[in-house]
Amino acid sequence: MVRSRATAVMIGGLVVLLVAVGIMLALREPTDAPPGTPEATAQGYFRAIVDDDRLRAETYLADSLIDRCDGTYRPYEHSGDGLRVVIVDTVVRSTRATVSVSVTERYDEGPFFTDSHTFDEVLMMEWADGQWLISQTPWPLYCWEE
Numbered sequence: 001m002v003r004s005r006a007t008a009v010m011i012g013g014l015v016v017l018l019v020a021v022g023i024m025l026a027l028r029e030p031t032d033a034p035p036g037t038p039e040a041t042a043q044g045y046f047r048a049i050v051d052d053d054r055l056r057a058e059t060y061l062a063d064s065l066i067d068r069c070d071g072t073y074r075p076y077e078h079s080g081d082g083l084r085v086v087i088v089d090t091v092v093r094s095t096r097a098t099v100s101v102s103v104t105e106r107y108d109e110g111p112f113f114t115d116s117h118t119f120d121e122v123l124m125m126e127w128a129d130g131q132w133l134i135s136q137t138p139w140p141l142y143c144w145e146e
Contacts (some may be wrong), residue, residue: 038090038097038125041132044103045123046085062126062133082106088120095127 032041041060048057058066082105089100104118124136 030097038132039087042099050083060134062135066087097121097125
């Protein structure tokens with residue numbers, strides 16, 4: 001009986017510790033990627049999208065993409081309840097890079113009902129003018145390409 005009680009206390013303590021660590025990880029501030037990296041470009045782009053700042057989002061796009069879009073954007077309509085972007089992988093080959101991200105949109109439908117949708121995107125980038133720029137039409141700012 002004493003042994004089973006001690007085991008129960010240890011398991012309970014472990015559960016409390018795991019919950020505390022989980023809460024700390026969930027509440028921590030996201031870290032910024034080092035400046036001048038493809039990851040920093042991806043972060044800046046998505047922050048501009050969340051802030052509904054198209055002009056700032058364009059600063060992360062290559063001139064060729066801006067010219068091709070010719071100002072005819074179909075902006076992303078996010079729910080505003082929550083958009084989480086996690087950089088999954090980055091591959092750099094000379095002056096080209098791909099940044100794979102996992103995007104989760106959260107839809108809040110009241111105190112007990114939430115829904116989310118997760119999907120993957122790949123941002124294609126090129127090194128130009130001393131910085132990494134998105135060179136292919138990225139989600140969530142599509143242009144009407146012909």
